[in-house]
Amino acid sequence: MRAILSISILSLISAPSFAADIIFDPDPVPPIVSLPEGPFTWSGRYVGVDLGFGRGKVKESFVTENIPESIFNIRQTEGAFGGVYAGFGRQARKLYFGFEGDIQYAGIKGTHADDGGPVAEFTTQWLGSTRLRAGYAMNDMFGQDMGHLLPYVTGGLAFGSFKATVTDNGNEWVGERGDTGYTLGGGFDYAINRNTIAKLEYQYLDFGNRSFSDETDYARVRVKGHTLRAGVAYKF
Template sequence: MKSVLLATTLMIALAGSALAADGDLPEASSYNWSGGYVGGQIGYGFGGADYQYAGGDSYDYSHDPDGLLGGIYAGYSKQFANRLVLGVEADIAWGGLKDQTLAPGDGSYSAATRIDLTGSARLRLGYAIDRLLPYVSGGVAFARFSFDEYNQGDAYSSADESLVGWTLGVGTEYALTDNWTLRGEYRYADYGTHDFVTQPADEAYSTDITTHDIRLGVAYRF
């Protein structure tokens, strides 16, 4: 909830800055954000992964995976006469967000979380200030994670799972040239509660996973 409030505050701040700057701008912008684009991105992600074991809380792991990520994105935007920019965008990113801890009630066991793939399909709403575009975005998010448990360092049981949730983001994009743009973005994703069973131990877990991403992207606009 704190993360959502933070993102919402950032959105309001960006929107307020855009409106405040509006009085200093000419009626027409020399740059138009309409059109399609493709880009590449790099960044840093971190999050939380809490596991509840059906057989008792001695094996309720709590992980804070983090690491670098990189990927691609593509989308299409339409700028209207009132400078609002509405668009759709999809992205996919590969990375190595990971963490490993001992079982809280049994030190002979440990478990590791790894999130190696994330993606989303989102709507994007911005306000054009000539070559500057502050924006907010939101939509569906997905991720792939692995859970690996060890007994005294030896592989014990594991699961590879896919998640679907929602994402909310805020960012600013700047047109370096008529075709090339640079952006900075913060993204929050919540994948809700997910149940899974590890193999070969056949152990049932329930997990809640959330992530935060800070991304830098460069795109070519058509």
């Protein structure tokens, strides 16, 4: 009996030191595995800035008697513009469809002077558009890596703000208006990386025949032009 008690007491005394010698390994932490990125797609939203140059033409169709006849036959208007654009689109296999809008501050102007002294000036102050876009994603064409290139066509509603003036012997006639027309064009988008998209775009704009007037006189002219712009956007 005494032997049994002695063994029990010795077991209780030695148990803590035995437990201290036991090492418990924590559960191993699984390694962090970075998932591969999916293939590039043009689908998504984007916002960007652009700069461009525009040329146009103004053709007179009618003026009242206090405005010199043919004064608004301006063969060329030209100047720079710049602004912002934003849009979104979806890629389905190689086909792309999207929507884009832009607004531009412009300094596109032209003048015409008569031999008798009157001078007409026509200025495009603002330009903008809301357009549909359709393109074709060109990746790895003919077995060669061409990067991510998206040629596209575009068309839709154009709008702008215009100012027409005639100066004659110190007197000035001014007519201003905002108006809408249509635009058609095309361009290329190029993906510098997954989130940075560069663009080069041409647009033809036609605002039709519009009347510019003050309180007493008016001139009716046709306004049309061409623009070329380059931009860079961030794609979400």
